[in-house]
Amino acid sequence: MTVAPQAPILFFDSGVGGLSILAPARALIPTAPVVYAADSAGFPYGTKSEAEIAARVPALLGRLVERYRPRLAVIACNTASTIALSHVRAALDIPVVGTVPAIKPAALTSKSRVFGVLGTDATVRQPYVDRLAAEHGADCIMLRHGCAALVQLAEAKLRGEPLDPAIARAALAGLTDQPGGDRMDTVALACTHFPLVEAELAAAASRPLTFVHGGEGIARRIEFLTQGQPWPDVPAPGIAVFTRVDDHVRALAPALARYGLNRIEQL
Structure with a gap:
């Protein structure tokens, strides 16, 4: 499969936790285009039932993949990975990296x-x-x-x-x-x-x-799975997409910018 240089890596979490995965990944692949998706409307996942997460996460990732056409998706969330990873891999036709407890x-x-x-x-x-x-x-x-x-x-x-x-x-x-x-x-x-x-x-x-x-290990896995693929010559501004944009999300803008996420969108 031919991958365009501008095809992003998609990081998915219930909130901002996945930034601890994004940071080491960006350190390894500095010019990688990035879409960081947070399910702010469903946050937090840790208190939800397994059935809720197993249904919600694949559906959201399907919509995100359709919109942003990533080369690879990272479920940057331990809860979502331990419950929904197999469901997501069955639903998507791109590589999906999960987050394993360390x-x-x-x-x-x-x-x-x-x-x-x-x-x-x-x-x-x-x-x-x-x-x-x-x-x-x-x-x-x-x-x-x-x-x-x-x-x-x-x-x-x-x-x-x-x-x-x-x-x-x-x-x-x-x-x-x-x-x-x-x-x-x-x-x-x-x-x-x-x-x-x-x-x-x-x-x-x-x-x-x-x-x-597990941040560094996941970053190395992303690097391995994208070996030989083209990347842009210079970093592109990253996109942060939320399932609900409210005052809590808007207050995150300065922190998101420090991680290279300069644009906020709503799914």
Whole structure:
């Protein structure tokens, strides 16, 4: 299949979390045209049922692919990936990259053999998380905690709002207060929103913790799947498309511009 240089990479998330995937991808492929899509009308995903997400995500991605004709789509959302990735791949005729919770790097990194998985409620309860732990961390204790408030904290941070440090403290306490939590040395950030507040999590920790996530690995996968394809000579302004544009979305404009997304559209 011939790919035009201007064919974009499509990044999809419920909100701004996928920017933690977009940034390393742009670092590897600086002139890649980008469409960043956020389902602001359906946000947040982490508190929705599996059935809702499995129906909503493929339908939205179908509309986005029809409008923007991307060369590749990235589901830059752990919740959507763990629930809807197979449905999306069945529905689309372009390559689709999912976002896997960073359990393998967490298990490899942990010296104490106790690591945490911090994600949304919908992600941490998936059997997929247990399979990854059995495959890559069978000799480890894996603690898990779902924290919807941390998703809201990341969105607030990008809108430039004041942040409540108690939210990050409570998120970590959800792991450290479990049996074995006093020995935990590594935390997999299993929601793409959470790397955006890694500094707040580190500041809230009572002892040094190592935080891992999958952004760089996903960027390398995008680079591999687009090997040999043409790109523009200079970066094009990126597009941020939302399923609902309201004051919360408009407040994100300065942060989106820092990620090279200079135009906001509504789907």
